[in-house]
Amino acid sequence: MIRPGRRLPRWFFERPSPEVAPDLLGRVLVRRLPDAATLSVRIVETEAYQEDDPASHSYRGRTARTEVMFGPPGRLYVYFTYGMHFCMNVVTGVEGEGSAVLLRAGEPLEGLDEMRMRRGVDDARALCSGPGRLCQALGVTRTDNGTDLVAGNALSLHAGMPVRPGDVAVTPRVGIRSGIERPWRFVRVGDPFVSRGRPARIARPS
DNA sequence: CGTTGGATTGGCT
DNA sequence: GCCAATCCAACGC
Numbered sequence: 001m002i003r004p005g006r007r008l009p010r011w012f013f014e015r016p017s018p019e020v021a022p023d024l025l026g027r028v029l030v031r032r033l034p035d036a037a038t039l040s041v042r043i044v045e046t047e048a049y050q051e052d053d054p055a056s057h058s059y060r061g062r063t064a065r066t067e068v069m070f071g072p073p074g075r076l077y078v079y080f081t082y083g084m085h086f087c088m089n090v091v092t093g094v095e096g097e098g099s100a101v102l103l104r105a106g107e108p109l110e111g112l113d114e115m116r117m118r119r120g121v122d123d124a125r126a127l128c129s130g131p132g133r134l135c136q137a138l139g140v141t142r143t144d145n146g147t148d149l150v151a152g153n154a155l156s157l158h159a160g161m162p163v164r165p166g167d168v169a170v171t172p173r174v175g176i177r178s179g180i181e182r183p184w185r186f187v188r189v190g191d192p193f194v195s196r197g198r199p200a201r202i203a204r205p206s
Numbered sequence: 207c208g209t210t211g212g213a214t215t216g217g218c219t
Numbered sequence: 220g221c222c223a224a225t226c227c228a229a230c231g232c
Contacts, residue, residue: 047213049213055213056213057213057228060229060230063228063229064228065227065228065229079213079228080226080227080228081212081213081214081226081227082211082212082214082215082224082225082226083212083224083225083226083227084214084215084224084225084226085214085215087213087214089213102213104213130214130215131213131214132214132215133214133215173213174213174214175212175213175214176212176213177211177212195214196215
């Protein structure tokens with residue numbers, strides 16, 4: 001079992017999202033819910049989004065939905081999509097800048113049975129391998145939007161064991177129509193818990 | 207106000 | 220591999 005380790009400090013998130021995204025691989029996301037077992041996952045897949053990036057929700061400026069993205073770093077940005085799924089992001093960069101990192105997949109560490117109940121599937125690899133699945137497994141919904149990951153209790157991010165740059169693959173982001181030229185999807189090479197969608201092949205120069 | 211399509215997923219061909 | 224499901228934010232009139 002991987003130890004969560006110490007909590008990531010505010011400054012960790014106060015950097016450009018393409019820098020934070022690969023650094024989040026191997027980190028541990030802990031979920032605490034009232035009257036439920038503690039849930040935790042090891043992050044294995046992320047994507048970066050920035051304000052000058054047409055694929056980003058923040059591209060068109062501040063709106064009610066994207067307000068959290070422009071707020072202080074280290075908070076959670078949760079959005080609802082396709083009429084049924086939630087996706088969660090970690091807000092990055094300095095306050096006033098609309099950037100974030102989408103958490104796309106994780107390896108379940110603690111609370112697998114609780115996750116199986118929430119997801120309705122058995123296979124550990126199907127519990128958190130996708131942004132919608134990850135939110136469902138951890139019970140993250142719109143009420144978690146804006147939660148502080150640095151100081152809050154419901155969700156927290158811990159140091160875990162970072163993935164060596166040589167084990168990080170870079171690929172185009174999934175499911176976007178514009179901004180496809182920015183290779184801002186980061187995955188742990190060969191990890192069985194990454195989402196479906198093209199497996200990563202482009203090795204990052206180390 | 208009406209329209210459009212989405213940072214997805216699961217089931218079926 | 221393809222496509223429907225199912226809300227609602229964003230945008231145009």
